[in-house]
Amino acid sequence: MGEPAYDVVVVGAGIVGAACAAEFARRGMRVAVVDRDVIGGGATAAGMGHIVVMDDSDAQFALTRYSQQLWRELRPELPDDVEYEECGTIWVAADEQEMAEVSRKREYYVRRGVATEILDAERLKHLEPNLRDGLAGGLLVPDDGVLYPPCAARFLIEHAQKLGTKLKLGAPAVEIGQGRVRLEDGLEIASKLIVNAAGAASPELTPGIEVKKRKGHLVISDRYPGFVRHQLVELGYLKSAHSVTSDSVAFNVQPRRTGQILIGSSRQYGEDKEVDSAMLARMLQRAQEYMPAIGSMSAIRTWTGFRAATPDKLPLIGPSLGDKSVFLATGHEGLGITTSLATAKILADQVTGSKAEIPIEPYLPSRVEKEFAHA
Numbered sequence: 001m002g003e004p005a006y007d008v009v010v011v012g013a014g015i016v017g018a019a020c021a022a023e024f025a026r027r028g029m030r031v032a033v034v035d036r037d038v039i040g041g042g043a044t045a046a047g048m049g050h051i052v053v054m055d056d057s058d059a060q061f062a063l064t065r066y067s068q069q070l071w072r073e074l075r076p077e078l079p080d081d082v083e084y085e086e087c088g089t090i091w092v093a094a095d096e097q098e099m100a101e102v103s104r105k106r107e108y109y110v111r112r113g114v115a116t117e118i119l120d121a122e123r124l125k126h127l128e129p130n131l132r133d134g135l136a137g138g139l140l141v142p143d144d145g146v147l148y149p150p151c152a153a154r155f156l157i158e159h160a161q162k163l164g165t166k167l168k169l170g171a172p173a174v175e176i177g178q179g180r181v182r183l184e185d186g187l188e189i190a191s192k193l194i195v196n197a198a199g200a201a202s203p204e205l206t207p208g209i210e211v212k213k214r215k216g217h218l219v220i221s222d223r224y225p226g227f228v229r230h231q232l233v234e235l236g237y238l239k240s241a242h243s244v245t246s247d248s249v250a251f252n253v254q255p256r257r258t259g260q261i262l263i264g265s266s267r268q269y270g271e272d273k274e275v276d277s278a279m280l281a282r283m284l285q286r287a288q289e290y291m292p293a294i295g296s297m298s299a300i301r302t303w304t305g306f307r308a309a310t311p312d313k314l315p316l317i318g319p320s321l322g323d324k325s326v327f328l329a330t331g332h333e334g335l336g337i338t339t340s341l342a343t344a345k346i347l348a349d350q351v352t353g354s355k356a357e358i359p360i361e362p363y364l365p366s367r368v369e370k371e372f373a374h375a
């Protein structure tokens with residue numbers, strides 16, 4: 001058998017697959033990307049595009065911080081339609097108990113070199129006059145940003161293409177492994193490595209991995225320029241993102257460059273992609289509790305998307321356990337837009353035997369022993 005045509009075939013042209021393709025191509029590898037649909041049409045089209053440093057765990061912090069810095073470095077190259085804005089995040093504290101959490105969070109960030117500012121009630125109101133009265137304050141993280149994910153994915157794919165990457169869209173992969181990707185139309189692509197970057201659909205190609213669909217709703221409003229200036233997230237968001245069993249909502253709003261407001265967020269497990277009107281009502285009710293005027297705004301569109309959730313809330317980045325030719329880049333839950341660039345770096349580091357910027361062990365698929373048992 002001759003030498004395979006590709007060093008890497010990436011399955012999935014969402015933001016994670018796109019970032020991986022760009023990084024592998026940048027390192028001189030022969031890359032192909034296949035997607036059953038279009039570029040960035042999965043969770044990437046449904047996501048909010050908040051580039052955010054998070055401190056749920058040290059490993060989550062390391063990955064989000066590294067990736068946030070990579071986005072900031074990439075900023076001068078990003079085309080206008082990626083709409084990257086460094087608007088900062090304000091974590092909103094409703095009461096004194098949440099202000100204690102503001103202090104803890106600030107301490108954690110300061111020790112790790114992340115700029116922050118504690119806001120008292122007055123300063124919060126000054127920065128975001130449309131928040132309701134009576135909130136206790138918040139924490140401003142000025143280096144966080146927002147972007148428009150589908151255009152960011154397209155930019156990364158185009159970057160990879162300029163470096164020789166081949167792209168095949170409308171091409172569902174039905175089987176991967178043993179150095180081959182088999183497409184629905186029967187075509188087989190030989191490759192030294194295959195990256196499963198199929199997001200919430202990744203277990204269909206690598207059975208047994210612990211990735212579940214976690215549905216989220218978003219609403220986009222008409223144009224209300226200046227109504228919101230930062231990405232605003234209630235500190236209770238952490239409780240919502242943490243809860244692994246129950247359905248939850250949290251106040252989470254984002255200013256878009258167009259003057260529109262993106263309103264989230266909800267979490268529930270399940271496969272049904274229809275809008276759940278009860279969940280939507282709960283989510284909008286929560287938003288109004290923080291910003292009463294949201295109740296009188298007109299909404300343009302509502303949609304849902306599926307986060308790829310893992311039991312320990314960390315992505316799977318590295319070799320799969322069942323097949324030496326398959327690497328995983330999936331399980332990014334609600335942070336895949338943020339962490340796509342760092343995922344690509346540490347995956348390419350593993351493949352090329354380079355030393356990664358951050359410890360890679362917390363993200364290795366081998367940490368999830370059960371994978372083998374199901375395979």
Ligand SMILES: Cc1cc2nc3c(=O)[nH]c(=O)nc-3n(C[C@H](O)[C@H](O)[C@H](O)COP(=O)(O)OP(=O)(O)OC[C@H]3O[C@@H](n4cnc5c(N)ncnc54)[C@H](O)[C@@H]3O)c2cc1C
Pocket residue numbers: 011012013014015016017018034035036037038039040041042043044045046047048049050051052171172173174197198199200201202204205215216217218264304305306307308329330331332333334335336337338339
């Ligand atoms: C409501 C919501 C809000 C979010 N907000 C944020 C946020 O503010 N910040 C943030 O960082 N993250 C956010 N996320 C998470 C983020 O959107 C995802 O983590 C990220 O988009 C995952 O990218 P991906 O490339 O892994 O998956 P996807 O974008 O789903 O891409 C997977 C691709 O694989 C393709 N595919 C699947 N199966 C096959 C197959 N068999 N053959 C070929 N192709 C296949 C699909 O067509 C798709 O294009 C949010 C998610 C949701 C749902």
